[in-house]
Amino acid sequence: MFFEKGLLFCSCYELYYPDIQIFSDLNLFLIFSWNSYIRELKPFQKETLKNLLDGRDVYLSMKTGGGKSLCYEAFPVLWSENHQLSSACNVLVISPLISIMKEQSEFLKTLGFTSTYIGKTPEEDMMILDERFQFLFTSPEAILSITKWRNMVTRSQHFKLIVIDEAHTVIRWGESGAGGDEPFRAWYGKIGEIRSLVQCPILLMTATANKAARADLKRKFALNNCHEIIDNPDRDNIKLFVKKCI
16 A cells, blocks of 8 residues: 555554464554655554554553554554455544644644544635545534534544543543532543443543543443553653652
């Protein structure tokens, strides 16, 4: 599969064709004329992708910088290979901040994907309605409260994966405070509605969610049979010391 700015070659034969011994495991190569992005998927990335490709929801808790984003970046290519390009495969990413959407969208473009976010330009908004982007970034407010976007995802047959980035914000921003204060962003509290709009696996990604928050997130998104990958948050390069001052 060729893209405008490089060659993206991937193989998932071991996952679905175990008798064809082309590669020893699932590998993803992103090879560019000026740089090499990735040489091999990490074990948790392989595990995440395999479950998503099998149609299971995944709850992924991994430290910042661990490579969570690659799990959804690689998904449409592997999905298309497994389905022999039978239909389009688009990914909907719900993200808390425009700055994150812009950064991720621009990065995906350097890999040769089509990517944008809702509200970038009127021209691209029209292209979004025509489902011309492999990756669509949005906020809960836009995709749930604005009728044209809600209708778009409801009627679409091309979204094969929903990603909730920084999933801990669903709890922190979408729920009322202890004193009964209004939620910081009320539509985060209603984000579970996306489950009824699009029938596809959901990938919840976070770096900071405790056991109670994890249970709450699974309930909100009706993740009744999800695959959980929980990383140890300890970092060897960060140490805390307590020193008694007299």
